Amino acid sequence: MDKNSIPTPAMLLDLHLFNRNIRRMAQFFDHRPAKLRPHFKAHRCLEIARRQCASGAIGITCSSIWDAASLVNHGMDHVLVANEIASDEKLACAARLCRERKDVIVGVDNLTLARTMDRVGFANGTRLNVLLDVNVGMNRCGLVPGTELSRLAHFCSQARGLCFRGVMGYEGHVAGGPRSAGKAARIRKALSVLTRVADDLRKDGIPVGIVSAGGSSTYWATGEFPGVTEVQAGSYFAMEPSLVGTGVDFSLAATVLTTIISTPRKGYAIGDAGRKAFHPSHGMPVPKSLKGAVVEQLHAEHCIINLSAQKRHPRVGQKIECFVPYVDGTFNLYDRIYVVHKGKVEGIWDILPRNPGGEAIPSRNATSAMM
Numbered sequence: 182m183d184k185n186s187i188p189t190p191a192m193l194l195d196l197h198l199f200n201r202n203i204r205r206m207a208q209f210f211d212h213r214p215a216k217l218r219p220h221f222k223a224h225r226c227l228e229i230a231r232r233q234c235a236s237g238a239i240g241i242t243c244s245s246i247w248d249a250a251s252l253v254n255h256g257m258d259h260v261l262v263a264n265e266i267a268s269d270e271k272l273a274c275a276a277r278l279c280r281e282r283k284d285v286i287v288g289v290d291n292l293t294l295a296r297t298m299d300r301v302g303f304a305n306g307t308r309l310n311v312l313l314d315v316n317v318g319m320n321r322c323g324l325v326p327g328t329e330l331s332r333l334a335h336f337c338s339q340a341r342g343l344c345f346r347g348v349m350g351y352e353g354h355v356a357g358g359p360r361s362a363g364k365a366a367r368i369r370k371a372l373s374v375l376t377r378v379a380d381d382l383r384k385d386g387i388p389v390g391i392v393s394a395g396g397s398s399t400y401w402a403t404g405e406f407p408g409v410t411e412v413q414a415g416s417y418f419a420m421e422p423s424l425v426g427t428g429v430d431f432s433l434a435a436t437v438l439t440t441i442i443s444t445p446r447k448g449y450a451i452g453d454a455g456r457k458a459f460h461p462s463h464g465m466p467v468p469k470s471l472k473g474a475v476v477e478q479l480h481a482e483h484c485i486i487n488l489s490a491q492k493r494h495p496r497v498g499q500k501i502e503c504f505v506p507y508v509d510g511t512f513n514l515y516d517r518i519y520v521v522h523k524g525k526v527e528g529i530w531d532i533l534p535r536n537p538g539g540e541a542i543p544s545r546n547a548t549s550a551m552m
């Protein structure tokens with residue numbers, strides 16, 4: 182199938198660049214003590230997760246217990262939910278996963294919830310594996326070091342229905358900006374909060390196996406930081422335009438294919454991909470082969486492209502690609518990924534259904550990997 186026959190808007194992944202990104206990240210971790218447990222939320226695609234594991238990742242990170250259930254139901258091991266789970270149905274799901282696969286781990290940052298998790302684990306004849314979520318400065322979930330955190334860690338390490346596995350923290354507040362000595366120092370400062378918690382717990386006799394942190398724009402410092410055992414990078418497989426020039430060595434592999442539906446006035450073209458096709462966090466989509474063209478606005482189902490810096494204007498009916506500004510939010514908008522090499526579709530990979538709202542997540546038939 183030719184790329185230009187794909188119905189638009191559509192998510193495209195350049196196979197060659199994707200393979201290169203996966204390989205480069207795998208090479209970085211190859212000879213280091215820290216390992217990669219890539220974040221599934223970036224793509225929510227089982228085929229990509231399998232390929233990441235085949236190239237050396239030690240498991241998969243995700244942020245929802247439902248995604249963890251899908252991963253486990255499809256045979257994936259070593260799944261970390263780097264997030265808190267706080268409702269009965271999610272806890273029941275976590276208990277089932279921990280009973281069936283002893284290597285599913287979830288985050289915790291609240292003693293009352295930990296007590297409930299303990300009861301759920303014990304009542305289900307299992308132990309819920311937990312990582313203590315530490316606030317390393319990002320101020321989302323996670324506890325700052327102190328009495329509350331210490332009390333929680335001690336409780337988790339002694340509870341009959343829990344298995345304390347270690348600590349996690351995400352240094353997202355220092356992820357922005359180019360690679361530099363200053364950025365490395367900011368990352369190290371955040372991570373030292375996490376590793377100090379781990380060291381203090383060990384001094385108290387609590388074994389800390391896992392110290393998990395990091396992302397695609399910090400992996401180069403986080404993956405080398407003494408004491409960090411794994412890195413949760415996600416969007417590196419596709420890369421984002423906002424990361425170009427920041428010193429991370431990946432290529433822009435993901436684009437949305439859009440059809441030009443109108444050229445209503447001089448210097449402008451309108452595509453059929455709007456906010457339902459791109460998540461505009463991290464900037465506007467960037468037209469791939471229209472040098473200087475700028476997406477000025479996204480409406481629900483239109484993108485408004487300013488072509489004034491362009492000599493050759495696209496015609497109505499032409500299909501063009503735009504780089505995806507925010508990978509996590511955009512892949513989630515699609516059901517499938519068209520995997521493209523040299524203008525031809527080489528495979529179609531399913532993306533998991535969104536918000537299943539339950540554990541019985543039917544797989545929309547097996548991933549069709551045509552390679």
Ligand SMILES: Cc1ncc(COP(=O)(O)O)c(C=O)c1O
Nearest residue numbers: 263351395396397413414415416
């Ligand atoms: C908990 C957690 N870990 C890791 C990441 C890194 O993701 P990425 O590699 O896409 O920057 C994120 C991003 O939001 C995150 O929330």
